Amino acid sequence: MKLIPCPICGERAEIEFTYGGQAGLTRPADPAATTEAEWGAFLYARENPKGMHRERWRHIHGCGQFFNLTRDTVTDRFIP
């Protein structure tokens, strides 16, 4: 099984983790001034790259920590 590096516990089996998708999405600061298209982009549009992906993980069945990792989505290897 794939091992995922938790910054606190070290490498643990992938079934201990939940995946949180693309990292670094920021909620529009001023909702009233945000257009429908901007909301749509924030909520739904994703990079979905074939290659390096900065992504969110949580060690939910371990220490509970949230953290970000970079992964190559072709080989599934994490890039330090």
Place this chain on the structure above:
Amino acid sequence: MSHPDKPYIPDRNKVAPMDRFSLAKLLRQGFAGQTGWGAQWRAPERPEAAYDVVIVGGGGHGLATAYYLAKEHNIRRVAVIERGWIGGGNTGRNTTIIRSNYLMPESAALYDHSVKLWETLSQQLNYNVMYSPRGVLMLAHNVHDVQSAMRHIHANRLAGVDNEWLDPAQVKAFCPPLNVGGPLRYPILGGALQRRGGTARHDAVAWGFARAASALGVDIVQNCAVTGLKRDATGAISGVETTRGDIACKKVGVVAAGHTSVVMAMAGVRMPLESYPLQALVSEPVKPAFPCVVMSNTIHAYISQSDKGEMVIGAGTDAYTSYSQTGGLHIATQTLDAICELVPQFRRLRMLRNWGGIVDLSPDRSPILSKTDVAGLYVNSGWGTGGFKATPGSGNVFAHTIAHDEPHPINAPFSLARFDTGLLIDEAAAAAVAH
């Protein structure tokens, strides 16, 4: 990039009419030891310098789109550009379940349009796609499943789509191998049956559409990847760049399944899609032992028996996005554990092969068949774990969208704009499993 050799220019008026299959021909070939069958579609080495429409992706949906463009809209200067071989993507990797019992009226209309086309597709294409409406039975294992099945059944009936409830005894009668009444972790409390549902032969669907499209003048270019989308000064599509030369065209239809985000990024369009591995596996072939298609959303499993005799089994998606084309082994193991409980005699089957495909999941788990903000760029994607069933219908309405620069009424709700307006077609909760 220019054409390395002299460009390939077929005379579209002289494209040979389809060499139709018939009983007489079958007999003649039988006596000739099956040595006289020619190639079933033209396979130009490289694209021409210009087309009216270029389709990116030679899966079932791309080939069907090209076929209906030529057949129903008389647009024949069409190229289907395929990176690998036709049908080598999800079309050739899926478990071929066909059904139309979706919850939302928009979905039921789209998928049922497709089921109606399946019913006569072999005759239409003069190619046996082996559509087999043997019934799709979706099992219920707990109170929530039963309520959800009932809601689907009533919604489908109102939408004119067949779907009926079977109690446990009726389930057992319809599919005797199922362990009904056994002491299961997920007992069988009944099931929703769509009798018109079933399966078809995946490769035959790609080949049948390719053959029929080719006979109408469509060029199918394999081993040719699209590497760029070109725009003119107004921002409109002016052509595509490929590994076998550039093509000038005013309209491009992107039908690239798991690679849609990658292709659309070539025109700067960000898609509401994420690509996940989804896997399937087949057993050694055995005698006919499983009469219908059985699905279970709760335990993430679906089963049917192919005409060759293999048990075809589908598992769930991986937990994270990837383009690796392999699924996690623990995902398949979970599915097999559950299936061996449901059908105890499968414990002694040996599994022969397993593989993965990359599926493009949309936020509401409904497809996107749409115009885009880029003039001349159209996208057919988001079919995720369940688009094989929609192959003919999808190609049919997408061809209309490209030909008229306006969606067909059936695919109008499946626009990209719905992610801005919030008018989602939420099948996510309804079908949390591949199918």
